Amino acid sequence: MKDLQQKLAHEFKDISLLELAFVHRSFVNENREVKESNERLEFLGDAVLELITTEFLFKKFPDKPEGELTALRSALVKGETLAEISSELNFGKHLKLSKGEARSGGAEKPYLLANVFEAVLGAVYLDGGFEKASAIVHKFLLPKLPSIIESNAQVDAKSEFQELAQARLAITPDYKVLSENGPDHDKIFEMGAYVGKDLYGRGKGGSKQEAEQEAAKAALKKLK
Numbered sequence: 001m002k003d004l005q006q007k008l009a010h011e012f013k014d015i016s017l018l019e020l021a022f023v024h025r026s027f028v029n030e031n032r033e034v035k036e037s038n039e040r041l042e043f044l045g046d047a048v049l050e051l052i053t054t055e056f057l058f059k060k061f062p063d064k065p066e067g068e069l070t071a072l073r074s075a076l077v078k079g080e081t082l083a084e085i086s087s088e089l090n091f092g093k094h095l096k097l098s099k100g101e102a103r104s105g106g107a108e109k110p111y112l113l114a115n116v117f118e119a120v121l122g123a124v125y126l127d128g129g130f131e132k133a134s135a136i137v138h139k140f141l142l143p144k145l146p147s148i149i150e151s152n153a154q155v156d157a158k159s160e161f162q163e164l165a166q167a168r169l170a171i172t173p174d175y176k177v178l179s180e181n182g183p184d185h186d187k188i189f190e191m192g193a194y195v196g197k198d199l200y201g202r203g204k205g206g207s208k209q210e211a212e213q214e215a216a217k218a219a220l221k222k223l224k
Contacts, residue, residue, distance in 0.1 A: 007089055008120070008136060012127050017041070021119040022091070024112065025185045026098035038119035045122030048130070049077055052137045071156055075148045076141060079114035079210060085140045086113035091120070101186065111206030157216035164223055165195050173219070175212045178202060193219035 001018055005011050012018050025037040053076050057069050064072075075081070086092065092107035095116060106112055125133040165173045179190040191211035193201040200222050203214025 004089075004094065008124065009139070010124055010128050010132050010136070012123075014127055017123040017127050018120070021123040022094045022116060023096045024098070024101065024106070026101040026106070026183075027096040030098040038116065041119040041122035041126075042115050043122070044125065045118035045120065048121055048125045048133050049118060049137060049141075052130075052134050053077055053141070056138075056142060072145070072148070074156065076145060079111050079206070081141070081144060081148075082114035082117040083110035084144075086117045089140070091116050106186075109206075111210070157213050157220060161193065161200075161216040161220050161223065164220065168223065169195055171195050173200070173216075175208075175215060177208070191215045195219075195223075 001012075001015055004018060020036060021038050021041050023034065023037050025039060028034045028037045050073070053073050054069075057064075057072055057076075061069060061072075087108075092113060095107045095112065097106045121133055121136060124136055162173055165171055173193055173195050176192050176194060177189060178192045181188050188204055188206060189208050189211040190202060190204045191208060191214075192199050193203070193212070193215040201215045201218030201220070203211045203216070203218055205211035205214055
């Protein structure tokens with residue numbers, strides 16, 4: 001925990017908050033003496049992260065409309081970006097997982113790492129307030145914005161696919177679940193992007209929304 005606090009540049013008054021941020025639900029299920037997972041902290045951290053990034057983008061781009069700001073925020077706070085930061089900070093080695101989850105490589109799963117970043121942010125917010133949480137987001141996340149803009153990662157694949165499909169084929173795409181695997185706390189969804197009855201792309205993710213985005217990316221390549 002000392003190493004973590006140095007990385008975060010925040011010394012916790014209540015170290016149990018930081019410890020809790022790394023407790024996965026599967027660990028609680030396997031250890032009856034442990035009463036709580038990091039899910040509530042993740043819930044809080046998600047809201048804190050959205051507010052910090054929203055305020056930053058609002059001030060940085062005074063001329064951009066709401067839609068563009070929303071796209072930029074989505075690109076910043078998406079799981080892939082948060083997981084990347086967690087990997088850079090080596091959060092995975094601190095994760096408390098069930099034996100089965102650990103054997104399956106849970107400490108390296110992107111969506112678990114993304115959730116941990118939000119949980120840690122929630123813990124920092126409770127322990128040190130908004131300014132401390134904001135400092136972490138400004139230090140580790142916001143510097144990634146230029147590369148996001150340069151790579152056009154803020155473009156929403158589902159929206160782009162819908163516009164292109166409507167323009168070329170006069171049909172609005174829809175998405176269907178192709179498969180759903182794993183326990184409730186660790187599901188992997190495979191979604192299909194359809195135009196009419198034709199399957200244009202497949203995508204996998206830890207949520208249906210994430211899998212739909214991946215399916216839309218694959219569908220865009222085919223349609224283009």
